Amino acid sequence: MTTSHSGSTRYRERVDLISQDILRNVSINKGFILWMGFLTVLLLACLFAYTIQLRKGLGVTGLRDITSWGMYIANFVFFVATSLVGMLISSVLGLIGFKWVKPIARIAEIIAVAFASIAGIIIISDMGRPDRLPNVFLYGRIQSPILWDVTVVTTYFLVSLMLWFIPMIPDLAIAKTRLKDRPAFLIKAYELLSINWIGHEKQVKTLNQAVRILLILIVPLAFAIHTVTSWLFAVTPRAGWDSSIFGPYFISGAFVSGTSAVIIAMFFYRKSYKLEKYLTDDHFEKIGRVLALVSIIYIYFNINEFLVPGYKLKTLDAVHLEELFVGHYAPLFWGVQILGLVIPVILLLLKQFRKPLPMVVIASFVLAASWLKRYIIVVPSQAHPNLPVQNFPVQWMVYKPTLIEIAISIAPVILALMIITILSKLFPVLPIHELAEEDVLDGGGNVTDLINGHDSGVTLENKKENNN
Amino acid sequence: MSEKKKNEDPEDSKIDEIVESSRRDFLKKVGIVGAASVAGAAAVYSGYRYEKAKSTGETIKVLTEDNRLVEIPKDQVKDYKPDLKVLQTRGREGIKGKKWAMVIDLSRCRNARKCVEACQGAHHLRPYEYHINTLVMQESKNTPAYFMPKTCQHCDNPPCVSVCPVDATFKRQDGIVLIDNERCIGCRFCMAACPYSARMFHWQEPMNAEADQGKEYNIELNVPQKKGTISKCLFSADRLREDSLPYCVSACPNGVFYFGDENENAVTNGTTKETVMLSELLEKNAGYRLLDELGTKPRVYYLPAKNRIFDFNQGPATEYKETT
Numbered sequence: 129m130t131t132s133h134s135g136s137t138r139y140r141e142r143v144d145l146i147s148q149d150i151l152r153n154v155s156i157n158k159g160f161i162l163w164m165g166f167l168t169v170l171l172l173a174c175l176f177a178y179t180i181q182l183r184k185g186l187g188v189t190g191l192r193d194i195t196s197w198g199m200y201i202a203n204f205v206f207f208v209a210t211s212l213v214g215m216l217i218s219s220v221l222g223l224i225g226f227k228w229v230k231p232i233a234r235i236a237e238i239i240a241v242a243f244a245s246i247a248g249i250i251i252i253s254d255m256g257r258p259d260r261l262p263n264v265f266l267y268g269r270i271q272s273p274i275l276w277d278v279t280v281v282t283t284y285f286l287v288s289l290m291l292w293f294i295p296m297i298p299d300l301a302i303a304k305t306r307l308k309d310r311p312a313f314l315i316k317a318y319e320l321l322s323i324n325w326i327g328h329e330k331q332v333k334t335l336n337q338a339v340r341i342l343l344i345l346i347v348p349l350a351f352a353i354h355t356v357t358s359w360l361f362a363v364t365p366r367a368g369w370d371s372s373i374f375g376p377y378f379i380s381g382a383f384v385s386g387t388s389a390v391i392i393a394m395f396f397y398r399k400s401y402k403l404e405k406y407l408t409d410d411h412f413e414k415i416g417r418v419l420a421l422v423s424i425i426y427i428y429f430n431i432n433e434f435l436v437p438g439y440k441l442k443t444l445d446a447v448h449l450e451e452l453f454v455g456h457y458a459p460l461f462w463g464v465q466i467l468g469l470v471i472p473v474i475l476l477l478l479k480q481f482r483k484p485l486p487m488v489v490i491a492s493f494v495l496a497a498s499w500l501k502r503y504i505i506v507v508p509s510q511a512h513p514n515l516p517v518q519n520f521p522v523q524w525m526v527y528k529p530t531l532i533e534i535a536i537s538i539a540p541v542i543l544a545l546m547i548i549t550i551l552s553k554l555f556p557v558l559p560i561h562e563l564a565e566e567d568v569l570d571g572g573g574n575v576t577d578l579i580n581g582h583d584s585g586v587t588l589e590n591k592k593e594n595n596n
Numbered sequence: 597m598s599e600k601k602k603n604e605d606p607e608d609s610k611i612d613e614i615v616e617s618s619r620r621d622f623l624k625k626v627g628i629v630g631a632a633s634v635a636g637a638a639a640v641y642s643g644y645r646y647e648k649a650k651s652t653g654e655t656i657k658v659l660t661e662d663n664r665l666v667e668i669p670k671d672q673v674k675d676y677k678p679d680l681k682v683l684q685t686r687g688r689e690g691i692k693g694k695k696w697a698m699v700i701d702l703s704r705c706r707n708a709r710k711c712v713e714a715c716q717g718a719h720h721l722r723p724y725e726y727h728i729n730t731l732v733m734q735e736s737k738n739t740p741a742y743f744m745p746k747t748c749q750h751c752d753n754p755p756c757v758s759v760c761p762v763d764a765t766f767k768r769q770d771g772i773v774l775i776d777n778e779r780c781i782g783c784r785f786c787m788a789a790c791p792y793s794a795r796m797f798h799w800q801e802p803m804n805a806e807a808d809q810g811k812e813y814n815i816e817l818n819v820p821q822k823k824g825t826i827s828k829c830l831f832s833a834d835r836l837r838e839d840s841l842p843y844c845v846s847a848c849p850n851g852v853f854y855f856g857d858e859n860e861n862a863v864t865n866g867t868t869k870e871t872v873m874l875s876e877l878l879e880k881n882a883g884y885r886l887l888d889e890l891g892t893k894p895r896v897y898y899l900p901a902k903n904r905i906f907d908f909n910q911g912p913a914t915e916y917k918e919t920t
Contacts, residue, residue, distance in 0.1 A: 184800060184801075185801065185823045186799050191799070194793075196787045196788065196797060254784075255781055256780070256781070256784070256824030256825055257780065257782040260780075261781065263762045263764075266762075269761060269763050272758070272785070273785075274759070360785070363755075365755065365789075513791070514791045515731065516732070518729070518731050518732060519724065519726070519729055519916060520724055520916055521916045521917055521918045523918070
């Protein structure tokens with residue numbers, strides 16, 4: 129927990145040291161402008177594809193009456209899934225008391241904010257009448273899982289945003305005084321956003337309380353967003369979707385894709401921001417274990433999801449499973465399960481692979497497989513409905529995404545990258561204040577010494593909290 | 597609404613007691629037989645008095661929608677054309693006192709597909725866009741193949757209605773499930789939820805988009821069809837309002853379809869026009885419902901394909917090509 133010792137000289141020294149390393153990367157430099165420019169051009173190309181869809185209708189996609197949900201919905205599920213990692217790292221691991229998650233927590237929240245905010249936009253691209261979006265609020269029916277999804281995804285995004293922002297307030301106060309040479313608007317923004325933070329004990333207390341409440345609140349919220357997303361499928365009577373374990377199946381899968389996204393981000397920040405001192409081999413070793421653990425849990429749910437219907441082989445389940453195991457989707461299915469789940473777990477159980485470089489390769493496989501896995505969940509189940517599909521044009525029988533559809537599906541990825549870039553380039557990507565404070569607590573003898581000896585502003589209340 | 601209530605009030609049944617209303621109201625709202633009661637007796641009487649004082653006084657007797665005989669000047673009569681608001685309101689309410697049901701006798705279907713054509717003509721659909729589709733069914737290798745016309749089942753526990761986020765698809769009091777393409781956002785959750793694949797989506801501009809432009813949208817016909825929205829079988833709700841049988845039912849040359857009111861326990865064959873008891877028809881022929889185990893409670897019943905007097909002949913396969 130954060131304690132009030134902004135007065136301590138040791139703390140100030142630490143802040144000086146750490147902020148040098150971390151604030152160095154906070155700037156609007158050439159690389160940032162070029163990268164953002166590049167993303168903007170790509171985004172414009174994708175938006176052009178979307179204008180074609182707006183004009184001509186969803187017929188420009190490969191979707192038709194038989195398979196009416198495709199890449200967009202798979203993309204949506206993937207984005208919601210990946211955003212769940214914010215809760216896993218900050219809340220679950222943080223509240224248990226793992227200290228090593230501290231420097232990673234903000235990276236996880238950045239990913240949560242970026243992916244959750246974009247998920248809602250993806251749904252709009254799948255709508256036949258996006259102009260009627262207000263109808264959801266005007267005529268919304270509470271029976272529909274879509275309403276639940278809209279509600280919880282929005283709430284999860286806002287709470288994730290707060291969990292990114294509130295612990296950063298002390299850092300913004302630090303940045304405000306130390307980044308005088310940056311553009312004026314940035315300094316002004318830090319000043320506004322640091323909302324008069326001076327490290328007073330009352331401020332510290334309020335901040336700690338706020339963060340703790342949010343960390344607890346976000347656990348049920350995160351479970352809700354992905355459980356509800358799974359119910360979009362599970363409430364329908366279709367083979368492959370009609371499953372009672374879809375909620376936990378989706379949640380466990382979400383931790384896999386989110387953790388691998390965090391590993392890739394960690395690797396990138398460590399290299400390009402030169403943060404080897406803070407994102408150490410040990411951090412990779414630990415998060416590697418987390419990825420192995422969540423992947424094993426996911427494998428367990430996969431076994432349940434496929435073995436149980438596979439044992440009974442009810443007519444339509446049999447058709448569906450045959451498609452996946454030996455049919456049209458077999459290469460994709462086995463590729464995802466083996467290259468994206470089984471082999472990564474085996475490798476991650478070996479110590480020599482829990483190192484930054486091997487891990488970023490493994491995580492990339494896992495993340496790509498996570499996307500394809502969503503595709504396999506969404507698409508094949510629709511090809512074989514209860515009644516035979518007849519008297520349609522032949523190209524309606526098998527869903528094949530079109531180029532326009534793929535371009536529109538790439539747009540959210542670009543948008544997410546833009547948000548991640550802005551959040552990690554204009555704001556400190558690691559928690560300066562928390563790292564300094566931890567350093568003081570670890571290196572500077574015991575806590576009571578520090579409070580009694582060096583900090584004049586400590587009250588009884590504060591001491592009590594520490595003792596608790 | 598309020599005027600309608602007034603009509604039902606016994607106190608208002610005597611024309612003398614009716615309060616004054618404007619002539620404008622009168623002109624706008626009163627029509628010939630079958631005209632809406634929206635205007636109500638108030639307008640009728642005041643208009644009547646006004647016109648009597650002014651014109652020659654030649655009148656005509658008119659039956660209002662709530663079964664009251666009134667007299668209005670002949671020169672004030674004009675055809676009644678419901679506007680969008682009326683169409684939407686009555687379309688969502690349905691026809692009072694009815695519970696529509698359909699019986700499809702599979703032993704008579706020989707895949708003439710006249711039902712499909714009639715339906716597509718009425719609802720302005722392309723040859724591969726279906727509200728009704730006839731399927732070739734064969735449960736297993738050793739059981740016989742047969743033809744099965746498949747409409748929307750108008751379930752009493754409709755999964756599509758449960759999942760619709762905006763109440764665009766809804767269940768009426770007369771049992772019909774309709775779709776409001778003025779409200780549909782095109783999320784296609786209903787398509788995912790429907791176990792009968794009864795729904796279609798307008799992936800592109802509908803076939804008659806240009807010709808239908810400017811037409812008042814009739815929710816009971818779902819015309820004009822709209823790009824980016826759902827369409828589906830409506831049990832020909834527009835025909836039922838005119839007391840006629842659905843398009844598919846009357847188009848069938850082989851007597852496959854029966855249609856009627858479950859409350860009256862009577863269904864009429866669309867080809868022979870013979871009316872029989874619904875319960876008896878189902879009992880004598882072992883009637884069943886499609887995928888009844890899903891708990892959807894369909895309003896469409898099937899009679900098994902037994903004792904067929906013709907050979908099963910699938911004929912040459914038609915190739916369907918997507919057109920704009």
